[in-house]
Structure formats: structure tokens, C-alpha cells
Amino acid sequence: MNNEQLPIQTQLSNLIQQDFINVASSYSDNNRLNRDYVLTLIQDVSLLKKYKVSYLHNSDFNETMDILKNQLLNSLYPYDIAFVITIDYLQNSENVDFLQKFFVEIFLKTPKELFIDIFFIFNILCGSVKELYGYFLEYIFNNKFLILDENIQIDCLYKAWNLSLQVYHDNEASQFAYNELKHLFQNALNYQKTEVAFWLYYTPLHYFNAGTHRNKHEANQRFQVEIEKPLEKYIKNHIIPKYKITPNKKKVKDSSKKKVAFVMQRIIRHSTVKVLYYLMESLMKEKQDKYEFILYDLAFPESGGSDVVFIKEFEKLGLKYVNLHEKIFNNKSETYSLLEKCIKSREILIEDNIDILIGLHTRVEYMFFYLTRTAPKQIYWYHNSNDYYDVEGIDIRIAHGSTPNNFKFHVFNLLSNYNNDNDKNLEKEIARIKNSFSKNVIVLGSIGRLIKLDNNEYLETIFEIMEKRLNTVYLVCGAGDSTNIKKQVEKRGLSSRFFFIGFVDPKIYIKVIDIYLNTFPESSGESLNEFISKGGVPVILLPKEHPAMQEIFRNEWDKKYERIFAFSKKDYINLAVNLIDNNVIREKLSEENKNRLLQTSLSVKTFESFIDAINK
Incomplete structure (x- = not known):
């Protein structure tokens, strides 16, 4: 350190000590930490790295720091965790990168159900969303990530990418994340880290690619080459042999009543689901005995799950409804094994003796169903989204509106009944x-x-x-x-x-x-x-x-x-x-x-x- 840095070091250390006094005083008065004071402390500590100086310890604060840190050590509240990490750094970790320590420990220690509060802290540490994603990739999703425990991997993927989609809308940062994460995805396939590959496949890779690209067709074409085809090959060459999955050999008999399964990602008031509702409304009005229509809900909880009120509207039509996620896991946890969900969902569909499977989306579960031949007839219903979606096992493609030219689609007439709106x-x-x-x-x-x-x-x-x-x-x-x-x-x-x-x-x-x-x-x-x-x-x-x-x-x-x-x-x-x-x-x-x-x-x-x- 040169002489010019000494005044900066002294000023910053004094500032940090005053920040700590503010935090401690507020805690003494209210028996809880003041969020703004904690944010200011973290921000000022992060400046040590910027100015390349270390913190000047003041022994007068050591005892109070220890007392406050020990009182909050077992707290699950995000700001308490962030404060403890920061104080621990000041006391013990001068040779460690503060941001690295902060990101790693905050990911591991903060419960996923409270993690979204951490994004307010991230905002003061990063000048942009792209910079934040850069820190995610540098400190969490680096070469060491694939050797972590599988549950920790899933937890981190959910915290970083699913939750960031709820907080940020930044096209440039999303494209940056896609280009970086696809390398992690490729390594996950190479090292047979199935859960990492599956969790990366749709969110964030699909959304960060197609959802933020100005040319949807170019984005979908790129995604097919870089992500979908490698994952399809992985499932065929690794997953199917490893778990000894055999195709469903059932044959559809024209004389028997056919079971038609509509497999939906989740039931919410989104345009795709509303179109499905209008179709179900028309189908269920017909008095016929040749078809039974069943709605299977993947209900993925990492994005909030399904809308219970809307589900009841489907059921009022007389439609059989099956919540696959609830049936498999019997909980609403945001993190779970996607591979287990794929395998057990397939087993349920086969046990239910499904004749025709209709997929309404492109999540990994659908790819798994098609590739493993879950039903005698397998259909992809195109909703003006991924026009390059092409997985082995899709028998026919259907659509209810305009269609792209790169595949043959069978178009059916559907009149949306908007008059039901109150x-x-x-x-x-x-x-x-x-x-x-x-x-x-x-x-x-x-x-x-x-x-x-x-x-x-x-x-x-x-x-x-x-x-x-x-x-x-x-x-x-x-x-x-x-x-x-x-x-x-x-x-x-x-x-x-x-x-x-x-x-x-x-x-x-x-x-x-x-x-x-x-x-x-x-x-x-x-x-x-x-x-x-x-x-x-x-x-x-x-x-x-x-x-x-x-x-x-x-x-x-x-x-x-x-x-x-x-x-x-x-x-x-x-x-x-x-x-x-x-x-x-x-x-x-x-x-x-x-x-x-x-x-x-x-x-x-x-x-x-x-x-x-x-x-x-």
C-alpha cells in the first residue's frame, strides 16, 4: 500500500465502524437489524476491494461485534445472514475476496423461500444486472459447481436463475447469461450431471434465449442446435439405457374408448391455458362415448404452481384433473428432482392407459415423454412459440391458428369464447x-x-x-x-x-x-x-x-x-x-x-x- 492510499484506508475504516455503530444501536433499540443500515455497511465494505485497501481493526468494537454476530448466527432472515457474513469477513478474512465470500455464503445459507430478498442486497453491490450475472457465474456456477452435492446444485440453480426472472427484465444480461450458461449445460451433459442439465434446459436457457431475443425464429433455431439436440441425444444414449426405460407397446384400438391426455406445464390464466380452456369447453359439451379427455398438470412450483381457482373452472366442465407434481412429491417445494418427475409422470400416464398424449409446451418433461414413447400416439400442439421444436417421438403436430412452414401441421378450428369474462x-x-x-x-x-x-x-x-x-x-x-x-x-x-x-x-x-x-x-x-x-x-x-x-x-x-x-x-x-x-x-x-x-x-x-x- 502506498502513502496515497492511507487516507482512503482510514476514511473507509472509520466509515465502516460508524456503519456498525448504526446497526448495533438500531438493533439495541428494536431487537432487529435495520435493513438500510445493513445495506450501507455491506456497500462500504465492498469499497475496500475497489480502493485496494484493507480494513483497519479497532479493538473497541471486537466484543460488540462478537456479541451481535453470535446472537444472529442461527437466524434464517436474509439481512441477518448478510450482516453475519460481513462481520465475519471484517474479523477474519482480510485475504479473501469479500464479494466471493459474500456470494458463496449467501447462496448456501439463505433459505430458498426467503432468497428473493437477497436481490435487494445484490442491487447495491452490482452496477448492472449483467454484472450481477457475471458474479453468479464467477463465484457460484464455475468449474467447481459440478462437484457439489446434487441438492445444493438444484437449490443454487433455482435461487439464481428462476428468482432472477421474477426480479429483472434485462435483455442484454439475459443473452449474456445464456451464452455463458450453455457451457455449463454442455459440461453437465459431458459429466452426466442430469439434474443440472435438466434444470438449466428450460429456465434459464430457453427463456434467456428466446424470451429476450428480437428474432424469435433465429433464437429457436439456435436453441435447437445448441441445447435441444444435445439434450435429446443425452436422454437417448444415457438416461434411457441407465434406467432401462422401454417404449410403451400399447396399440390404439379403434373400437375402444380413447383416453386423450392434455399435459400442461401449469394451470394459470395465460393465453396458452385459456385457449386450452376454450377447447375443453367445446369438447366437453359434446355428448359422445368415443373419447375421454384428461388434464394432467405438471404444476411446476418453482414458478408459483397452478391457479386453484382456474383448476376448479376446468373441473366444472366435467374434466378429470390430475396434479402430477402433487401426486409424485406430495408437497409444493420449489426444488425437486426433475428426472424423478419425468420418470414417475411417465409411469402415471402409462398406468392410466393413455392412448393419445398431447404436449402443450417444450419443457424437459415433454421431451422425455416423446423420446421414451409414453403413449401410442404423441402429439405436439404448437402455440406460435417454438417453431423449430423437433423431438424424436412426435407423431403429428397440431395447431389452432397460423403455422410455420418448416413442419406439417394439422390445423383445427377453435373459436375462443371470451364472452365468459365477467x-x-x-x-x-x-x-x-x-x-x-x-x-x-x-x-x-x-x-x-x-x-x-x-x-x-x-x-x-x-x-x-x-x-x-x-x-x-x-x-x-x-x-x-x-x-x-x-x-x-x-x-x-x-x-x-x-x-x-x-x-x-x-x-x-x-x-x-x-x-x-x-x-x-x-x-x-x-x-x-x-x-x-x-x-x-x-x-x-x-x-x-x-x-x-x-x-x-x-x-x-x-x-x-x-x-x-x-x-x-x-x-x-x-x-x-x-x-x-x-x-x-x-x-x-x-x-x-x-x-x-x-x-x-x-x-x-x-x-x-x-x-x-x-x-x-
Whole structure:
């Protein structure tokens, strides 16, 4: 240490000692630690590394430090644990990297159910989410991670990555984490660390890749090559032989009643599950004796499990419901063996004599079911998500809407019954939000993951529309990283007219938004359909490769601007501006949408269409 560092060392040591006095005094008065004082202490101790100085011990504090540390030594409260780690470092660990000691011990000592509080501490130690993820990788998920006890590995994976998704939305940090974690994933396969590979597969690898990438198709293609195919090979070459798993040899008999299993990741009010509900509603209305429909719920608790109220709505349809997670583990612990869940879920499905298995997602359980031949017929139901999902054992692919061109899909007709929504209970909230804007304001907006908005092509189009019509605002409804969008909005001088709402209840905001400006190149999902079903008027840019592009162009182009489909960005802008200016046209198109929905509801035969699709 040079002479220039001595004043810094003295100042920092004095500051840390004052921080400790504040913590100790507060504890003496309230019999608990003051969170803000603890955070300040941790922050100041971390500065020792920054300025490359050590702490100057003051013997006057040793006894008080020991007393307070010993009183809190067995506490499970995150701030108590963080305080004890920090004091222990000051007393004994001058030659140890404070951040390394802090991260390692905080991961090992803090209970998983309380760990989310630790992210508030992480925030003061790291300048960015990317820096935090860098510390995770450097101190926890390094070369030594794979030699840890398996339960500790699962616990750390859950704490770091599942919980970070609940706290942060940062696309750059997520892409960084994906590129680093895929090496850990590859090593886990090489060293046959199955639980590590399985826990990494979907969260975080799948979400950090596709959920934060501006080009979903590129992301899915990359994921297939780098993650899915290696994992598929691992299950085939290692898991199946090791556990002596043999394919289900059952044959489907046309004369017998067929059991159809819908395997859902969890039952929540998400667009995918709501679509499933609308299908079940249609299927269960039919009086027939050829099919039995069963809903199997993986109910993964690491993301909060399933919605009990929504489950009851499924059961009211007369549908048999099976909670696979509860049946296997009989608890709601956030951490568990994914391999055990895969094997035992498969056993349950086989014991239940399932004829047709329909997977509605791409978690590792589905890959396991397909590869091990769990049912005589195995189906992947595509929900406009992973268009490159291709696992050995998928017999047919079905879809209820537009489909990609890289696989053959059997499409069935499904009319979503949004009329079940209890709008009366929402009217006050809808009115409150609408009344927060001036009467002459036209509310533009979209609903969905923010990554769909986060591209210059779409944003520039929206900016041009709003600059042409100053009586507009835009509601950004959905979760995700808003950093880049806000920068672009601010740069354009439109910050006062953009409102970032966050995750919303679509039933409310489809009534708040006057004109739904559908995102492109990646379209909105079920919220757009729900908006149209309620008579809403959107503007939709049809991609050139859309299968119905030519037909719609022939039927719609001569309508000038009395239509909702646009055929170019310039056309999109002109349509939007015309709808903003002309309330009469908006009302006319609204009635047309309602009538079209009514006519469709009279002609759609969901049951016949679905049965035909799954029997191809």
C-alpha cells in the first residue's frame, strides 16, 4: 500500500465502524437489524476491494461485534445472514475476496423461500444486472459447481436463475447469461450431471434465449442446435439405457374408448391455458362415448404452481384433473428432482392407459415423454412459440391458428369464447383508466411481451403515426425489458405520450385501447384475438409470406382504408391515421368484427375439427 492510499484506508475504516455503530444501536433499540443500515455497511465494505485497501481493526468494537454476530448466527432472515457474513469477513478474512465470500455464503445459507430478498442486497453491490450475472457465474456456477452435492446444485440453480426472472427484465444480461450458461449445460451433459442439465434446459436457457431475443425464429433455431439436440441425444444414449426405460407397446384400438391426455406445464390464466380452456369447453359439451379427455398438470412450483381457482373452472366442465407434481412429491417445494418427475409422470400416464398424449409446451418433461414413447400416439400442439421444436417421438403436430412452414401441421378450428369474462365487475376500472385521458385522446396500444415491440421497424412506424396525430397516446402493456424502448421514445420526444403499464389484465385493457396497433414482425398473441372479439379495431401488418396474403389482398385492397389489414408499413400508417381521424369507420369495422365472429361461431365445429386433426 502506498502513502496515497492511507487516507482512503482510514476514511473507509472509520466509515465502516460508524456503519456498525448504526446497526448495533438500531438493533439495541428494536431487537432487529435495520435493513438500510445493513445495506450501507455491506456497500462500504465492498469499497475496500475497489480502493485496494484493507480494513483497519479497532479493538473497541471486537466484543460488540462478537456479541451481535453470535446472537444472529442461527437466524434464517436474509439481512441477518448478510450482516453475519460481513462481520465475519471484517474479523477474519482480510485475504479473501469479500464479494466471493459474500456470494458463496449467501447462496448456501439463505433459505430458498426467503432468497428473493437477497436481490435487494445484490442491487447495491452490482452496477448492472449483467454484472450481477457475471458474479453468479464467477463465484457460484464455475468449474467447481459440478462437484457439489446434487441438492445444493438444484437449490443454487433455482435461487439464481428462476428468482432472477421474477426480479429483472434485462435483455442484454439475459443473452449474456445464456451464452455463458450453455457451457455449463454442455459440461453437465459431458459429466452426466442430469439434474443440472435438466434444470438449466428450460429456465434459464430457453427463456434467456428466446424470451429476450428480437428474432424469435433465429433464437429457436439456435436453441435447437445448441441445447435441444444435445439434450435429446443425452436422454437417448444415457438416461434411457441407465434406467432401462422401454417404449410403451400399447396399440390404439379403434373400437375402444380413447383416453386423450392434455399435459400442461401449469394451470394459470395465460393465453396458452385459456385457449386450452376454450377447447375443453367445446369438447366437453359434446355428448359422445368415443373419447375421454384428461388434464394432467405438471404444476411446476418453482414458478408459483397452478391457479386453484382456474383448476376448479376446468373441473366444472366435467374434466378429470390430475396434479402430477402433487401426486409424485406430495408437497409444493420449489426444488425437486426433475428426472424423478419425468420418470414417475411417465409411469402415471402409462398406468392410466393413455392412448393419445398431447404436449402443450417444450419443457424437459415433454421431451422425455416423446423420446421414451409414453403413449401410442404423441402429439405436439404448437402455440406460435417454438417453431423449430423437433423431438424424436412426435407423431403429428397440431395447431389452432397460423403455422410455420418448416413442419406439417394439422390445423383445427377453435373459436375462443371470451364472452365468459365477467365484464360488469371490470367496468369501473375501465372507466377510471379511460377518464384519466382527455376526451379527445385516442388510445393506441398493444398487449404482450415487450420484446415484440423492441425493434426499430415497429417503433419507427408507431412514432410516425403519433407524430402525424398529436391527439394520441400509446399504452405499452406487458412484461419485459423496457430500457431500449424508453430510450427510443425519449429520443423522439414522445415520453409524455407513452405509458408503460407493465403486466396487465387483458380483459381490462382491451376495453381501454381504442386502436390496437399489432406488433410486427412478431405478432401479438391471444390478446389481439380477444380485442377483436370484443369489437375492437386493430391494424395488422400481414407479412408477405402469410398463407392468406394474396386472398386477403384481393378481397380487402379495394376497400381503401375501411379495413384492418395492412400490406406495407406505409399502408399500416395510413390505415392507423385514417382510423384515428374517423370514428364512423371505427364503429363500422367494430360491427363488422362482431358480425364476423357471430357468423364464425355458427359455422365452426370445434369437436369434429379437433378429432379429425388428432386422428391424422
